[in-house]
Amino acid sequence: MTKRWKAVLLIVLGMSLLLALPFAVKSAYHLRLLNFVGINIILVLGLNFILGYAGLLSFAQVGFFLVGAYTGAILAVDFGFSFWLALPISAAVSGVFAWIIGIPTLRLRGHYFAFATFAFAEIVRLVALNWQEFTHGAVGITGIPSPSIGSFEISSDRSFYYFILATVVLGAAVAFRLERSSFGRALFAIKEGELAAESMGIETAKVKMTAFILSAIYAGVAGALYGPLNSVISPDVFSFDVSVVVLVSLLLGGAGTIVGAIVGSVLVTLLPEWLRVLQDYYMVVYGAGIVLLMIFLPTGLLGAARALAVRWTTKPADAAT
Amino acid sequence: MNSGPILSVQGLTCRFGGLVAVNNVDMAIQEGEIRALIGPNGAGKSTTLNLITGIYRPDSGSVSMAGQSLVGLRPSKIARAGVARTFQTIRLWKQMTLLENVMVGHQCRTEAGLFDILLRTRTARSDEARTRAEAHKALQLVGLGERAGWTASSLSYGQQRRLEIARALATLPKVLLLDEPAAGMNPQEVNDLVQQILAIRNSGVTVVLIEHNMPLVMRIADEITVLSFGKKIAEGRPFEIRENPEVISAYLGRPDDDAAA
Numbered sequence: 001m002t003k004r005w006k007a008v009l010l011i012v013l014g015m016s017l018l019l020a021l022p023f024a025v026k027s028a029y030h031l032r033l034l035n036f037v038g039i040n041i042i043l044v045l046g047l048n049f050i051l052g053y054a055g056l057l058s059f060a061q062v063g064f065f066l067v068g069a070y071t072g073a074i075l076a077v078d079f080g081f082s083f084w085l086a087l088p089i090s091a092a093v094s095g096v097f098a099w100i101i102g103i104p105t106l107r108l109r110g111h112y113f114a115f116a117t118f119a120f121a122e123i124v125r126l127v128a129l130n131w132q133e134f135t136h137g138a139v140g141i142t143g144i145p146s147p148s149i150g151s152f153e154i155s156s157d158r159s160f161y162y163f164i165l166a167t168v169v170l171g172a173a174v175a176f177r178l179e180r181s182s183f184g185r186a187l188f189a190i191k192e193g194e195l196a197a198e199s200m201g202i203e204t205a206k207v208k209m210t211a212f213i214l215s216a217i218y219a220g221v222a223g224a225l226y227g228p229l230n231s232v233i234s235p236d237v238f239s240f241d242v243s244v245v246v247l248v249s250l251l252l253g254g255a256g257t258i259v260g261a262i263v264g265s266v267l268v269t270l271l272p273e274w275l276r277v278l279q280d281y282y283m284v285v286y287g288a289g290i291v292l293l294m295i296f297l298p299t300g301l302l303g304a305a306r307a308l309a310v311r312w313t314t315k316p317a318d319a320a321t
Numbered sequence: 322m323n324s325g326p327i328l329s330v331q332g333l334t335c336r337f338g339g340l341v342a343v344n345n346v347d348m349a350i351q352e353g354e355i356r357a358l359i360g361p362n363g364a365g366k367s368t369t370l371n372l373i374t375g376i377y378r379p380d381s382g383s384v385s386m387a388g389q390s391l392v393g394l395r396p397s398k399i400a401r402a403g404v405a406r407t408f409q410t411i412r413l414w415k416q417m418t419l420l421e422n423v424m425v426g427h428q429c430r431t432e433a434g435l436f437d438i439l440l441r442t443r444t445a446r447s448d449e450a451r452t453r454a455e456a457h458k459a460l461q462l463v464g465l466g467e468r469a470g471w472t473a474s475s476l477s478y479g480q481q482r483r484l485e486i487a488r489a490l491a492t493l494p495k496v497l498l499l500d501e502p503a504a505g506m507n508p509q510e511v512n513d514l515v516q517q518i519l520a521i522r523n524s525g526v527t528v529v530l531i532e533h534n535m536p537l538v539m540r541i542a543d544e545i546t547v548l549s550f551g552k553k554i555a556e557g558r559p560f561e562i563r564e565n566p567e568v569i570s571a572y573l574g575r576p577d578d579d580a581a582a
Contacts, residue, residue, distance in 0.1 A: 178438060178439070181445070181449075182431060182448065183435060188421075189414045192414035196408065196414065198396045200429065201401050202428060210435065
């Protein structure tokens with residue numbers, strides 16, 4: 001009971017801080033940055049399904065992000081769709097892409113799957129770059145309208161902040177519920193030993209496909225939000241760098257944990273800002289930091305925190321049994 | 322009640338390159354029996370289990386379960402058809418708790434889909450409660466009930482073997498295949514295992530086990546099938562097998578091939 005109240009208290013406290021945050025942030029630039037953090041969190045929560053739980057390294061996340069962003073932008077700008085209709089369609093189209101490329105690629109193992117997903121991400125970027133008539137080519141799509149609720153337009157960074165916050169909370173809640181379910185256990189079992197999972201009656205192909213589609217749906221939603229927030233999208237935004245940022249976020253925070261995905265996203269998006277004082281050496285320090293992290297904290301910050309917590313709370317008597 | 326064998330294997334053959342690992346093996350296992358599969362190392366016992374459970378595909382021959390052919394089905398489908406197994410090299414999900422390991426085993430008997438889970442529908446809740454109950458029951462049966470919340474990696478070797486049995490039982494099998502369940506167990510654990518296997522059989526599950534521990538086999542098997550170099554060389558009741566000269570020579574070698582030993 002007390003534990004539950006503590007959790008409730010923590011959530012209420014955290015939410016009030018998050019709600020008050022835009023008023024504490026002075027510059028428009030930093031508010032925009034916060035919104036990018038939110039979008040990154042959605043991408044990383046998605047990646048967590050396929051990499052964190054199922055243990056499959058996917059570089060496709062940026063590809064699904066692009067598909068979501070372009071679907072939303074094309075529907076809104078060229079076809080005059082309302083944002084509220086474009087958003088679910090973007091998510092669904094990303095999911096369908098995942099299903100189509102998942103059929104051949106999910107049979108692949110380990111780094112072969114990683115390569116195939118990397119290829120997918122590159123292909124969609126090149127298509128977006130070259131299919132002028134449909135995607136507006138290298139120039140990208142400009143003038144993406146803001147969503148509105150009735151007469152209220154979500155156009156300022158502050159109003160967008162609350163919209164993205166709500167989406168992140170919903171996304172995290174869905175992930176949380178799935179994690180603590182038979183579906184989450186099946187994914188984890190596949191990661192720990194696929195042959196055993198299949199032999200115990202888990203339809204591993206189906207479960208992996210579901211995780212892959214979920215990861216794409218999250219990325220599709222992130223993309224559909226990104227367009228109106230930035231009002232412009234172009235193919236160069238969806239480069240391999242995004243894959244790296246998303247991947248590092250998850251590994252830094254701790255793969256397979258929702259809190260880890262969030263903490264990692266926040267740090268990786270904000271770290272470059274904090275390291276800016278280093279000027280030219282910033283990338284060196286950033287890169288070295290990631291190497292050190294992988295060596296000393298292979299389970300991420302959250303994994304390390306858990307290990308510490310276990311060490312502190314386990315009495316010697318417990319450890320002996 | 323006696324409407325033919327529950328698990329039937331006919332002409333089962335499997336080649337790995339030039340090696341015929343399983344060569345034209347026939348077996349008819351009756352409902353409710355305990356069948357032991359014995360033979361020297363490399364006789365094709367584990368390969369036979371892998372062929373039955375769909376991990377390998379036979380080059381020829383048939384496997385059928387109460388009349389339904391299992392050849393060509395994915396392992397998950399075979400498990401759903403009612404054939405569960407344990408592994409010779411333990412394949413638990415080591416970072417998960419005992420309870421979680423066994424709950425995954427029961428999952429193939431549940432119906433809740435993703436939307437049920439997200440919306441916590443009645444189906445999802447009742448599935449989860451039933452899965453939990455079945456898992457506790459299976460853990461209890463193998464004597465690991467008190468350790469439900471431990472991680473699988475914290476168990477001793479013998480306990481891990483029993484956890485594998487619990488996990489397989491949670492799939493509610495009609496036939497349970499055990500691949501060397503007593504390996505690495507001390508005599509006390511072997512005794513417990515005998516009781517547990519008998520209890521499993523008495524609950525209506527047909528048991529097929531591969532085992533090198535002969536006293537255990539002689540104690541519990543109703544029928545024994547002996548394989549050597551992929552071929553079935555004998556089949557019968559324990560006392561028949563014990564005196565079978567073919568079997569004795571397969572295990573101990575003929576007087577003239579001492580050099581090979």
